[in-house]
Amino acid sequence: MKIQAKVHEKGKFSLSDLMRNVKDKKDFPKAGAIALFIGVVRGETLKGEKVQKLEVEAYEEKANEVLANICNDLKKREGVVDVQIHHLLGEFSVGEDLVYVLVAGSHRKNVFTVLEEAVDRYKKEVPIFKKEYIINEKGETTACWVAEHKAQ
Numbered sequence: 001m002k003i004q005a006k007v008h009e010k011g012k013f014s015l016s017d018l019m020r021n022v023k024d025k026k027d028f029p030k031a032g033a034i035a036l037f038i039g040v041v042r043g044e045t046l047k048g049e050k051v052q053k054l055e056v057e058a059y060e061e062k063a064n065e066v067l068a069n070i071c072n073d074l075k076k077r078e079g080v081v082d083v084q085i086h087h088l089l090g091e092f093s094v095g096e097d098l099v100y101v102l103v104a105g106s107h108r109k110n111v112f113t114v115l116e117e118a119v120d121r122y123k124k125e126v127p128i129f130k131k132e133y134i135i136n137e138k139g140e141t142t143a144c145w146v147a148e149h150k151a152q
Helices: 015-023 058-073 111-125
Strands: 005-009 032-040 050-058 079-093 095-106 128-135 139-147
Touching: 005 058, 015 079, 015 095, 032 050, 032 111, 058 079, 058 111, 079 111, 095 111
Parallel strands: 005 079
Antiparallel strands: 032 095, 050 079, 050 128, 079 095, 128 139
C-alpha cells in the first residue's frame, strides 16, 4: 500500500511521487477532482525581515502518526476519495517546497474545504519544528525557532 501521510527527508519525495501515489490507489477512478496545496519557504518574515534559509525537523514517529490520523479522519468526509499530507525535513532555501497536501474527491465541491482543513490541522497538530535564518538590516544572520501559529 502506498503511503498517504509521512515526513520525508528533503530529496526523498517529490510532487511527481505524490501524483503517482494518489493515481495508483485502487479508489482513484472514483475521483473527479484533485486539490493540491504546496507550502514553500517564504522569503521574508511577517515583520518584513529577509529570510536566508529554513531548517525543518520533526518528532518523526509522532508526526507520522498525527499526519495519518488527520488523513484518515478527513477521508471519511462525503465524496472524498483520498487525503495525503507529506512534509519535507532538512535545510531549505527560499522558494523551495516544504509540504504537499492533496485531496482527491468525486467532485470539486468535495475537495476545497477538506484541503483547507487538512492544511490548518497539520499546522496546529503535527510536531514539526522550523528554524528560520534571518538577515538583519546590518547584514548579520540570526536564527530562531518559529512557532507555526505565529508563522502563518
